[in-house]
Amino acid sequence: MTSAIAMRLNALGLLAVSAVLLFAFVDQLVYGDLPCPLCILQRAGLAAAGFGLALNLRFGPRPSHYAIMILGAGAGGAIATRQILLHIVPGTGSYGNAFLGLHFYTWSLVVAALIVVGGAVMLLFERQFSESARPERLAGLALISFVVFTLLVLGNGVSTLLECGGGLCPDNPTDYLLLR
Amino acid sequence: MMSVPFFLLAGGLWAVSAGRRSLALVLWALGVAVMLGLFRLHATDALNIAL
Numbered sequence: 001m002t003s004a005i006a007m008r009l010n011a012l013g014l015l016a017v018s019a020v021l022l023f024a025f026v027d028q029l030v031y032g033d034l035p036c037p038l039c040i041l042q043r044a045g046l047a048a049a050g051f052g053l054a055l056n057l058r059f060g061p062r063p064s065h066y067a068i069m070i071l072g073a074g075a076g077g078a079i080a081t082r083q084i085l086l087h088i089v090p091g092t093g094s095y096g097n098a099f100l101g102l103h104f105y106t107w108s109l110v111v112a113a114l115i116v117v118g119g120a121v122m123l124l125f126e127r128q129f130s131e132s133a134r135p136e137r138l139a140g141l142a143l144i145s146f147v148v149f150t151l152l153v154l155g156n157g158v159s160t161l162l163e164c165g166g167g168l169c170p171d172n173p174t175d176y177l178l179l180r
Numbered sequence: 181m182m183s184v185p186f187f188l189l190a191g192g193l194w195a196v197s198a199g200r201r202s203l204a205l206v207l208w209a210l211g212v213a214v215m216l217g218l219f220r221l222h223a224t225d226a227l228n229i230a231l
Contacts, residue, residue: 157183
């Protein structure tokens with residue numbers, strides 16, 4: 001795999017990560033499904049994973065950037081696993097809406113697993129690292145995916161600030177703390 | 181406080197766009213560390229499972 005193909009795949013991957021963050025945002029803003037503290041941290045894990053892709057787009061593909069992506073997904077996946085275990089016994093309830101039969105925290109673990117596998121698969125193609133393909137600046141699809149992702153990360157920061165204020169979030173949030 | 185990881189990561193993304201890789205890596209590591217610290221504060225309920 002050439003460096004150019006790897007960069008294109010990284011841009012598409014960052015768009016995919018952005019799509020997941022956007023989906024959660026739409027559910028929050030349109031359907032009023034406020035994210036719980038663990039849900040917020042899973043979004044942060046997804047953002048930390050996407051960070052590795054953003055590094056690849058700006059500085060060229062490096063194994064350390066894929067490691068960052070995998071570590072971020074691992075952190076988010078661990079938090080999702082914890083939330084799944086909270087509700088794993090039948091009759092212990094759930095949190096938030098379901099999509100295609102699975103709750104968002106379950107989808108979060110699925111996405112984290114996909115990112116880990118995707119990162120590992122990309123690491124198999126070593127030719128991308130031997131080429132010196134450090135872009136001078138972000139352009140085209142890389143720029144679009146980078147901007148969309150950055151806006152979503154910032155948007156999640158502002159949304160979390162409105163929901164939780166300067167402290168920890170309530171376990172079952174019902175409204176935005178700073179908008180009362 | 182829960183918004184801190186996002187703002188650290190957003191700052192890291194600014195560093196990425198500015199070509200400052202080392203700063204970006206530091207901000208990413210800080211963001212993940214804060215995220216895991218917040219996770220520890222929130223993972224307080226006992227799990228209702230027998231392993």
